[in-house]
Amino acid sequence: MAKDLNFSDFTLGEKARIVGLVARMGKRGLAGDTVDLSDLKKRVERIEKNAERRKNGK
Numbered sequence: 001m002a003k004d005l006n007f008s009d010f011t012l013g014e015k016a017r018i019v020g021l022v023a024r025m026g027k028r029g030l031a032g033d034t035v036d037l038s039d040l041k042k043r044v045e046r047i048e049k050n051a052e053r054r055k056n057g058k
Contacts (some may be wrong), residue, residue, distance in 0.1 A: 010051050018044055 007015065021040050028035045 005048060005052055005055065009055050010047070014047050014051060018047055 010018065021044050025037050025040050028037060028040075
């Protein structure tokens with residue numbers, strides 16, 4: 001997560017999307033040790049980036 005963001009900085013929709021993506025990561029993680037989670041991590045990072053832009057006013 002970005003350094004200066006709190007969970008309260010996210011909109012309700014962003015929070016729901018992050019929770020859903022983390023749940024999907026957990027589900028994939030149960031499949032085994034060699035699971036690629038990079039696509040889901042990138043989606044979460046994109047949400048964080050948008051929230052940070054909004055917080056900083058850019």
